[in-house]
Amino acid sequence: MLGFLQRPVVVTADINLNVVALTAVGLLSRLWQLAYPRAVVFDEVYYGQYISFYMKRIFFFDGSGPPFGHMLLALGGYLGGFDGNFLWNRIGAEYSTNVPVWSLRLLPALAGALSVPMAYQIVWELGFSHCAAVGAALLILIENALITQSRLMLLESALIFFNLLAVLSYLKFSNSQKHGPFSPSWWFWLVLTGVACACAVGIKYVGVFTYLLVLGVAAVHAWHLIGDQTLSNVRVLCHLLARAVALLVIPVLVYLLFFYVHLLLLCRSGPHDQIMSSAFQASLEGGLARITQGQPLEVAYGSQVTLKNAFGQPVPCWLHSHQSTYPVIYENGRGSSHQQQVTCYPFKDVNNWWIVKDPGRHQLVVNNPPRPVRHGDIVQLVHGMTTRLLNTHDVAAPLSPHSQEVSCYIDYNVSMPAQNLWRLDIVNRESDTDVWKTILSEVRFVHVNTSAILKLSGAPLPDWGFRQLEVVGEQLSRGYHGSTVWSVEEHRYGRMGSGVSARPGAEGEGTGAPLPYADGRQQKPQLHGQILGAAVAVADSEKRRFRTQIQLHAAGLGHARHQHRLLAAPQDQCTDPPARKHRDLGLGQPRHPGVCPALHLVPVQTPKKSLRPP
DSSP, X not given: OOGGGGSOOOOOOOOOHHHHHHHHHHHHHHHTTTTOSOBOOTTHHHHHHXXXXXXXXXXXXXXXXXXXXXXXXXXXXXXXXXXXXXXXXXXTOBOOTTOOHHXXXXXXXXXXHHHHHHHHHHHHXXXXXXXXXXXXXXXXXXXXXXXXXXXXXXXXXXXXXXXHHHHHHHHHHHHHTTTOTTSHHHHHHHHHHHHHHHHHHHHOGGGHHHHHHXXXXXXXXXXXXXXXXXXXXXXXXXXXXXHHIIIIXXXXXXXXXXXXXXXXXXXXXXXXXXXXXXXXXXTSBSTHHHHHTTOOSBOBTTEEEEEXXXXXXXXXXXXXXXXXXOOSBOTTSOBOOOOEEEEEESSOBGGGEEXXXXXXXXXXXXXXXXXXXXXXXXEEEEETTTOBBEEEEEEEXXXXXXXXXXXXXXXXXXXXXXXXXXXXXXXXXXXXXXXXXXXXXXXXXEETTTOEEEEEEEEEOOGGGTTOEEEEEEEOOSSOOGGGOEEEEEEEEOXXXXXXXXXXXXXXXXXXXXXXXXXXXXXXXXXXXXXTTOBOOOTTGGGOXXXXXXXXXXXXXXXXXXXXXXXXXXXXXXXXXXXXXXXXXXXXXXXXXXXXXXXXXXXXXOSSOOSSOO
16 A cells, blocks of 8 residues: 555656747846836836726726736736836836836736747647747747837737637647547646637737637537537537537636726726716715715705716716807807707816706705605706706707707797706616616606707807807607716705795796795705815806817708798897897897897798607
């Protein structure tokens, strides 16, 4: 039983000196003076920022590819003790003493060095001679572009390494198929093939071509197995299942694992939060989580809310209004309703706040207990700063003439009544009695009179709209699109004291008239509570321009189906002096309503279908 102790334990191994020599030379060429130059080179200025984010656990999103390559670079920084404190602002900037340059460049250098012997192994497994394999490896070794990429904080060397590893692993698996199928080495190389393919795709999406190559070769081999008469049906089925699990299931799971680890590591708010949903932003430490902490979950009548568009294109923005009105006549000659502008504003602002009002009551406060708003309820949205009601009507939008104009209603005493009732449609509801919830609910506002849906068109308005994004009323469609979906981001219950109401004043309901208290005092509703993160603006805050350049590609501003033009009375009918002064100076219609009652909008419709439903 103890006979094995009477003999020495001997381990024999076959060492290919060609592989050893090529590995040694590859390491020397990639690692020698790796920290030189000690300055930011080429795309290190971008990847270095992501490494700093990982070190500080700040969330970021890189639209150029998956996160696995960035995590590999960050691993080098973690091993070198990098704290993430470096300003990656320009190419050629000298690295400070706290940046472990050698460690940050180590993993790409190792990947480039190991690609040399791997090229040798691939050619050898394909059945070529040792001389041909050495020649292929030398070509990889002395290629200047590969050497340069391997010595910097770049992703190309790691991508090439996993591409070669995927091909080599499958060749090893295929050759072991002839000698010992379902052996430990057979399973090892098969599973390693799937993992390497997932890693290649996880670094850059171009790695999918290597993955498709492997899948194509595996499909051909599987077809040959099906036709092999020496194998039983059960044996063939086991072969197919093993390949399906290793080459399809495992790569998908590994690829998803990269994103899981990425989100697990980055738990703090950062500069890329705005492109994500409000629910995701609220899950991060700091940022929106500090604003939304402790706010009510269920939206009730009287709630004060900010409404963020779920589409986020061209930039994330919030439903917004201000005291400025639409021009009487647009540049292309079409007329407008001259109502108060409603836009989508890409910055937090006090003019983004709205009050959810019950159309059957005058109160603008939350009852005790609160009455939650549910799916299908009819609501009115009152702009918090101007107290005007969100409105849309059969007037063409300024930049989207096939859609309806959205405004806050001003009563000009003309034949244009208020149409400010909206039906709440909770898109992600589980039942028809679901309650409107902060952040969690994705809602659409369907106009009761015209069945139009409140939508972000994404077109930036001209200077008269302060380059803010256009909001329109789009005719109801069954399809889902993020531009028609809104979510409550910030929310608080409005409590302004007993007796505050929204009864019509002298200028009409929702026209900015003072709201009466029970004792007869007049006061407009105000947003109570601290507005964290909001840029409390002065009256001309809308004059700020977009910091993001948006190219307007608009063609055909004329509305073929539905247009509005301004019919003006003869000059002698405009007897009001201010109106004549405005007209003589070429300033158009005065901002004060009713100076010239003879000016009115008339819809001009062609025989085609009108925006107004029958």
